Amino acid sequence: MQIRFTPALLAVAAATAVALPAQAQSFPAADKPITIIVPFSAGGPTDRVARDLAEAMRKPLGNVSIVIDNATGAGSSIGTAKAARARPDGYTLLLNHIAMSTMPALYRNLPFKVDSSFEYLGIINDVPMTLVGKPTLPANNYKELAGWISQNKSKVNMANAGLGSASHLCGLLLQSALKTQLTTVPYKGTAPAMTDLMGGQVDVMCDQTTNTTSQIAAKKVKAYAVTTTKPLTTPQLRGLPTLDSQGLKGFNVTIWHGLYAPKGTPAPVLAKLNTALKAALKDPVFIQKQQGLGAVVATDRRVEPAAHKQFVAAETAKWSPIIKAAGQYAD
Structure with a gap:
């Protein structure tokens, strides 16, 4: 099929060609x-x-x-x-x-x-992500936490911010690495999940440093590990060991x-x-x-x-x- 380039069609094409540069110049x-x-x-x-x-x-x-x-x-x-x-x-x-x-x-x-x-x-x-627990958790380091989880397994409540959230994904990998299925508790957002963790209604959560750093610094939650393969240099998180260095080789979630x-x-x-x-x-x-x-x-x-x-x-x-x-x- 042949297209006939009428003067009207050519005019529309020319106007379109001019419109894009003009839009870029006026944006925003x-x-x-x-x-x-x-x-x-x-x-x-x-x-x-x-x-x-x-x-x-x-x-x-x-x-x-x-x-x-x-x-x-x-x-x-x-x-x-x-x-x-x-x-x-x-x-x-x-x-x-x-x-x-x-x-x-x-x-x-x-x-x-x-x-x-x-x-x-x-x-x-x-x-990066951090593995944190409620302030009253008996475990004081990751080794103790892993032992506590092994003893309690499905009785352990792991919070997340909902299906597909960063905390949900990190939790999936953690359970897979530990070869243990925990009781997951999904929330409608990170804020209510963190509130319940600090209040002791749930046991553990794996969440972004953008949400956990201030809570860790204020000692409102217990911090057990970071999910990167190298320790973090952030002042509040410096010295927090990695999961990789504590037995979960290759664990890396960013x-x-x-x-x-x-x-x-x-x-x-x-x-x-x-x-x-x-x-x-x-x-x-x-x-x-x-x-x-x-x-x-x-x-x-x-x-x-x-x-x-x-x-x-x-x-x-x-x-x-x-x-x-x-x-x-x-x-």
């Missing part, structure tokens, strides 16, 4: 805020990363207003779906963590595709966060957002805030969109068999 408008959808509850670790990042990205984007929309539920799939449906104009973004690589295995009927419903903007940080835009967002707009993101990741205040929470700001090639997407694909391939082996998924 001073009077139009950018919304970052966070698919987890306010006050949680991912929310804290998002709010710090929003502040750091304001200046490189011309001091535009950036607001946070906490669209929670279903292991971050509700907020992620909301972002996928958003108008692809750069004014709605998504900040999510490792859930972007685990949702395909956890949920059978997602209303979006992680690999094709989004434009990838870059990885933000890597966040939670990462990334920034996304809806599929179809114009390339010039994406370029501006990526430039602003990379500027934010070099902001001394942002870096200091993240370090204070035990997080490591990304400086490698994953801050580039293509490498970010490749990384998520690799993480998906790593986590899918672990989740399927555990048999923990939702419709």
Whole structure:
């Protein structure tokens, strides 16, 4: 079939070609805020990363207003779906963590595709995890904790922030490594899980340093180990041994966060957002805030969109068999 290029059709094509550069030049408008959808509850670790990042990205984007929309539920799939449906104009973004690589295995009927419903903007940080317990737990170190868990097994209550959360995933790996099935207690967010852990309603939890560091420093929970293969240098967590060094060889869980835009967002707009993101990741205040929470700001090639997407694909391939082996998924 031959297409006839009429003057009207050529005019539309020319207008479209001019519109994209014009949109990039006008983005972001001073009077139009950018919304970052966070698919987890306010006050949680991912929310804290998002709010710090929003502040750091304001200046490189011309001091535009950036607001946070906490669209929670279903292991971050509700907020992620909301972002996928958003108008692809750069004014709605998504900040999510490792859930972007685990949702395909956890949920059978997602209303979006992680690999094709989004434009990838870059990885933000890597966040270690810590194994913590209620303050009245009889174990005072990991060796004692492992013995206590072995004696009590299914009587041990392990909290998490819900299906697909970082604490849920870390808990799956820990139970697999210990060859023990604990009683898991899912919550609707990290904050209520931590509240009950401090209050002694649950026994243990494996969660991000962005949520546990201040509680460990205040001695509101007992800290047993970090999930990285090397000890952390954060002042509050320095000296806390790794699980790898205490018998769980190769145990290594790090939670990462990334920034996304809806599929179809114009390339010039994406370029501006990526430039602003990379500027934010070099902001001394942002870096200091993240370090204070035990997080490591990304400086490698994953801050580039293509490498970010490749990384998520690799993480998906790593986590899918672990989740399927555990048999923990939702419709």
